[in-house]
Amino acid sequence: MRCAILTIGTEILFGQIVNTNTVYLTRELNHMGFDVLYHHTVGDNAARLKELIHETYKDCNVIVCTGGLGPTEDDLTKETIAEAFGDKLEMHQESLVNLEAFAKRRGWKEITPNNYKQAMMPTKARVFQNDVGTAPAFALMGEMDGAGDLISVKDNSEVFDKEDLKIIVTMPGPPREMKWMWNTHIKPFLLGFSDKSLSYRVIRTFGIGESKLETVLLTLIDGQTDPTIATYAKEGESSLRIASQRATKEEADAAVEDMLEKVREYIGKYIYSIDDEDLHQVVGRTLIEKGISISSCESCTGGMFSSKLVEIPGISQVYDRGIVTYSNRAKIEELGVSEDIINEYGAESPEVAAEMVKGLARVTGSRLCISSTGVAGPGNSQGPKGEIPVGDMFIGVYFDGEVHVKEMHTGRDDRVVNRNSCMLTMFDEIRKVIDQKV
Amino acid sequence: MRCAILTIGTEILFGQIVNTNTVYLTRELNHMGFDVLYHHTVGDNAARLKELIHETYKDCNVIVCTGGLGPTEDDLTKETIAEAFGDKLEMHQESLVNLEAFAKRRGWKEITPNNYKQAMMPTKARVFQNDVGTAPAFALMGEMDGAGDLISVKDNSEVFDKEDLKIIVTMPGPPREMKWMWNTHIKPFLLGFSDKSLSYRVIRTFGIGESKLETVLLTLIDGQTDPTIATYAKEGESSLRIASQRATKEEADAAVEDMLEKVREYIGKYIYSIDDEDLHQVVGRTLIEKGISISSCESCTGGMFSSKLVEIPGISQVYDRGIVTYSNRAKIEELGVSEDIINEYGAESPEVAAEMVKGLARVTGSRLCISSTGVAGPGNSQGPKGEIPVGDMFIGVYFDGEVHVKEMHTGRDDRVVNRNSCMLTMFDEIRKVIDQKV
Numbered sequence: 025m026r027c028a029i030l031t032i033g034t035e036i037l038f039g040q041i042v043n044t045n046t047v048y049l050t051r052e053l054n055h056m057g058f059d060v061l062y063h064h065t066v067g068d069n070a071a072r073l074k075e076l077i078h079e080t081y082k083d084c085n086v087i088v089c090t091g092g093l094g095p096t097e098d099d100l101t102k103e104t105i106a107e108a109f110g111d112k113l114e115m116h117q118e119s120l121v122n123l124e125a126f127a128k129r130r131g132w133k134e135i136t137p138n139n140y141k142q143a144m145m146p147t148k149a150r151v152f153q154n155d156v157g158t159a160p161a162f163a164l165m166g167e168m169d170g171a172g173d174l175i176s177v178k179d180n181s182e183v184f185d186k187e188d189l190k191i192i193v194t195m196p197g198p199p200r201e202m203k204w205m206w207n208t209h210i211k212p213f214l215l216g217f218s219d220k221s222l223s224y225r226v227i228r229t230f231g232i233g234e235s236k237l238e239t240v241l242l243t244l245i246d247g248q249t250d251p252t253i254a255t256y257a258k259e260g261e262s263s264l265r266i267a268s269q270r271a272t273k274e275e276a277d278a279a280v281e282d283m284l285e286k287v288r289e290y291i292g293k294y295i296y297s298i299d300d301e302d303l304h305q306v307v308g309r310t311l312i313e314k315g316i317s318i319s320s321c322e323s324c325t326g327g328m329f330s331s332k333l334v335e336i337p338g339i340s341q342v343y344d345r346g347i348v349t350y351s352n353r354a355k356i357e358e359l360g361v362s363e364d365i366i367n368e369y370g371a372e373s374p375e376v377a378a379e380m381v382k383g384l385a386r387v388t389g390s391r392l393c394i395s396s397t398g399v400a401g402p403g404n405s406q407g408p409k410g411e412i413p414v415g416d417m418f419i420g421v422y423f424d425g426e427v428h429v430k431e432m433h434t435g436r437d438d439r440v441v442n443r444n445s446c447m448l449t450m451f452d453e454i455r456k457v458i459d460q461k462v
Numbered sequence: 463m464r465c466a467i468l469t470i471g472t473e474i475l476f477g478q479i480v481n482t483n484t485v486y487l488t489r490e491l492n493h494m495g496f497d498v499l500y501h502h503t504v505g506d507n508a509a510r511l512k513e514l515i516h517e518t519y520k521d522c523n524v525i526v527c528t529g530g531l532g533p534t535e536d537d538l539t540k541e542t543i544a545e546a547f548g549d550k551l552e553m554h555q556e557s558l559v560n561l562e563a564f565a566k567r568r569g570w571k572e573i574t575p576n577n578y579k580q581a582m583m584p585t586k587a588r589v590f591q592n593d594v595g596t597a598p599a600f601a602l603m604g605e606m607d608g609a610g611d612l613i614s615v616k617d618n619s620e621v622f623d624k625e626d627l628k629i630i631v632t633m634p635g636p637p638r639e640m641k642w643m644w645n646t647h648i649k650p651f652l653l654g655f656s657d658k659s660l661s662y663r664v665i666r667t668f669g670i671g672e673s674k675l676e677t678v679l680l681t682l683i684d685g686q687t688d689p690t691i692a693t694y695a696k697e698g699e700s701s702l703r704i705a706s707q708r709a710t711k712e713e714a715d716a717a718v719e720d721m722l723e724k725v726r727e728y729i730g731k732y733i734y735s736i737d738d739e740d741l742h743q744v745v746g747r748t749l750i751e752k753g754i755s756i757s758s759c760e761s762c763t764g765g766m767f768s769s770k771l772v773e774i775p776g777i778s779q780v781y782d783r784g785i786v787t788y789s790n791r792a793k794i795e796e797l798g799v800s801e802d803i804i805n806e807y808g809a810e811s812p813e814v815a816a817e818m819v820k821g822l823a824r825v826t827g828s829r830l831c832i833s834s835t836g837v838a839g840p841g842n843s844q845g846p847k848g849e850i851p852v853g854d855m856f857i858g859v860y861f862d863g864e865v866h867v868k869e870m871h872t873g874r875d876d877r878v879v880n881r882n883s884c885m886l887t888m889f890d891e892i893r894k895v896i897d898q899k900v
Binding site: 031036037038039040042043046047050051054060061062063064065066067069072075079082083254255256320322325326327328329330331333334335337339340343344345346347348349350351353354357358387388401402439440443 | 469474475476477478480481484485488489492498499500501502503504505510513517520521692693694758760763764765766767768769771772773775777778781782783784785786787788789791792795796825826839840877878881
């Protein structure tokens with residue numbers, strides 16, 4: 025299916041809000057094997073919206089709309105879409121009942137005429153009720169005639185050739201409502217137009233170079249069209265999406281799992297999730313599940329690690345404390361790092377990373393301790409043994425009495441990138457040490 | 463000027479990268495007083511691109527394009543745009559010289575035929591050299607005739623009525639290159655088509671309710687069309703953009719400053735920047751400038767505050783240390799909070815927030831100390847005196863021997879929102895205490 029994502033909302037064209045719905049839907053549609061040909065955003069303007077719908081159907085089957093369904097603006101979007109499909113609005117009984125029930129649950133004093141309009145629907149629409157807001161979603165289906173006019177139908181069984189089918193779906197704009205509507209109703213509805221069953225997995229990796237990943241992928245996909253593999257890279261982390269569309273769900277699942285095994289053979293040690301989880305989520309969950317007590321001390325990352333770890337609900341079961349020892353005095357007083365070692369090697373050194381983590385283990389008694397120190401930038405740093413290049417960072421890892429230091433040399437003069445990359449590597453080092461030793 | 467932002471890039475339609483350029487350009491164009499009517503994204507497909515350009519010019523004067531200028535894809539975008547304007551590509555001498563100089567500086571072994579194509583330009587284009595990459599930007603101007611065909615011109619002085627003028631500008635896709643090109647060349651070029659001079663300021667506020675902000679704005683703008691005021695709200699922070707377009711720069715500046723004074727009368731105490739800076743940047747800079755030593759201890763924010771503070775280069779001059787006392791044991795051992803107080807009031811209480819910050823001041827001797835504790839969620843917490851609602855958070859502030867506690871009751875059951883809002887309030891409390899006492 026060839027499709028377009030159409031966002032309706034003046035506030036996006038004013039720059040007041042960022043269009044995150046399009047990013048989400050783009051990935052979803054690609055995962056489903058749909059081809060995304062366009063992203064469009066228009067304001068609340070009927071003429072432009074109608075023109076754009078007609079233009080888009082010249083080479084698309086499906087238009088996925090978000091926004092423009094709020095109580096103050098809904099006539100415009102809904103009426104225009106209905107009109108584009110040669111349809112008109114009428115009160116939709118099920119939506120009306122739902123609206124009244126929603127108003128009662130929330131204790132509204134009255135239902136305004138504007139709210140009532142939210143229950144008006146195109147007569148031929150397939151309507152999807154909204155359990156998390158007041159605006160239902162709907163779909164219209166039809167065919168385009170020779171003159172470029174759309175002829176709508178009540179049911180897709182009335183339709184012709186699937187190649188000619190034109191579908192529009194509309195969802196509310198607030199991301200929480202949109203995602204609920206998408207996953208509950210719209211995605212299954214759209215998948216219903218496919219003869220095939222879809223299966224996919226998003227695999228997350230850390231630490232693998234982009235060129236290595238490319239090489240592996242070229243080897244694995246070598247001419248085959250199903251399953252497909254796509255990659256999404258950002259700052260040291262890469263995601264792989266393996267997707268398959270087969271006659272049955274079982275076949276599709278099996279094809280994805282087969283490919284996953286092949287991918288593991290090449291890059292298994294870099295994989296930290298086969299279910300699209302974040303690295304800190306995987307690590308946090310592992311620490312809680314295995315009951316491994318942990319403390320952290322940070323210099324260059326400055327609390328980024330602890331802040332990320334504390335995102336995990338329930339982490340208080342294992343996380344004792346984090347110390348941001350930004351000054352040398354704090355390293356000495358809090359962790360008992362010796363002043364001599366700082367003077368001899370400099371605060372930004374593997375030796376100090378090791379001393380920090382040893383000190384932290386003494387103070388806290390935690391089974392796992394982790395430290396960071398290094399030059400985040402901007403610019404190189406001056407150490408006692410000469411210049412320390414920006415991007416040189418050191419991570420101390422203490423586990424059950426043993427200590428090792430991971431050295432990083434990013435070569436990047438970018439404070440944000442360096443700190444983020446050091447923080448992620450801290451999580452990856454924890455993952456690896458638990459993997460090897462527990 | 464009525465304009466559209468056109469992004470060219472299959473990788474965006476695959477969901478591989480997020481279209482941040484459009485967000486940036488939307489805000490810039492709105493600041494400049496241009497009306498943004500559309501956002502479009504298309505892949506590297508000549509027919510679709512050409513069709514979209516023609517459609518867009520039906521109600522826009524300006525199309526701002528990014529992407530599609532890389533060495534492997536440039537013929538397509540450039541050729542298609544040239545063709546849409548009835549023009550063709552030829553080797554552009556200045557771009558060729560610049561390309562060769564760039565290759566020499568970077569020590570390239572050879573310039574490939576693909577790279578040479580990057581120096582090909584439409585014959586009537588105004589070309590803008592790229593100091594930070596290899597793809598120059600360019601602009602084409604023209605008029606649309608009755609048949610919907612574009613007639614291009616070499617110079618806008620050859621053109622007719624400004625109302626009819628059609629302009630297309632293209633910039634490289636990588637955000638760093640795009641922003642450089644925009645600020646150095648494209649923005650001044652586009653502002654040249656305005657009879658008026660533009661002035662604007664982005665004012666940042668914290669802690670003001672959205673409804674209060676609305677009321678103030680309605681009072682201030684009451685029917686006037688210049689200066690304009692627009693607001694951008696997110697999670698407790700609101701930005702106001704005051705913009706004026708007048709015959710001269712001096713008049714526009716004066717109109718903006720006048721309005722700024724009026725805004726100050728109403729909401730002066732909420733304003734922390736009149737130059738679009740972030741709260742933590744303003745606070746970090748103030749601490750460094752005034753040489754105020756600072757330490758932090760965090761429970762619910764869990765290192766978010768220190769991580770944000772450490773974003774500021776040079777903060778090591780005043781930031782001693784941060785302690786994430788996530789467990790009660792850490793609060794007792796690191797800060798000397800008494801176990802009795804924790805047992806009596808609970809760890810998530812104003813009393814403990816005050817004890818934390820007093821203890822931190824004893825340990826560090828810092829002139830300013832700040833603490834956080836509270837219920838970030840999910841769900842309410844159980845304290846010794848009963849349930850503590852999710853979103854109840856407490857910030858201890860120590861300054862020159864005095865201590866006070868800021869209480870927050872967000873009423874939100876969202877861990878991310880609560881922690882972020884507590885972290886921002888910590889910065890705001892520091893701003894206020896310095897404002898009042900230094």
